Amino acid sequence: MRQESAETIGLQALAWVTGNDELLPVFLGASGTSLTDLKTRAGDPDFLAAVLDFVTMDDAWVVAFCDSAGIAYEVPLAARQALPGGSLPNWT
Template sequence: MSPDFASEIAFKAIGFIVGDDTLRDRFLALSGLSPDEIRANLAEVDFQASILDFLISNEPDLILFAEETGEKPENIVHAWRALGGGVGQEW
């Protein structure tokens, strides 16, 4: 998967998260970021990977995002990896 396409998926994920009060509040609490910091980091590949990591780490959220965007869950994981997610992790 190309990094550009992976970034497109990440941007959809950001919109999905901030558009849902529960997800947004959980992401803010877990990440420690403020809304301004989120906006400031949107173009950062590591940040985009962290957004996808947030969804991947909770299967119900991942499935809901996949259903709402029409993306297959495995494509979301591929996007996460294309953005550098999982590097250095053992599976």
């Protein structure tokens, strides 16, 4: 996946999290982010990576996000891997 596509998925995930009244406070607390930060950092690939890290922590969140966005369940993780810090280590 190209980084531009991954950023789009990250923005969709951010919109999904912010639109979820139960999940938004969990994200804000876990990330230490404020509502103002959400607006100013929405275009930051590192921040979008953190959003995808958060969403992919729970299978139910992945399913709910993907179902709402109409994307395959493996897309959030693929997008995360295309953003900064997301490459898988090669142990061989």
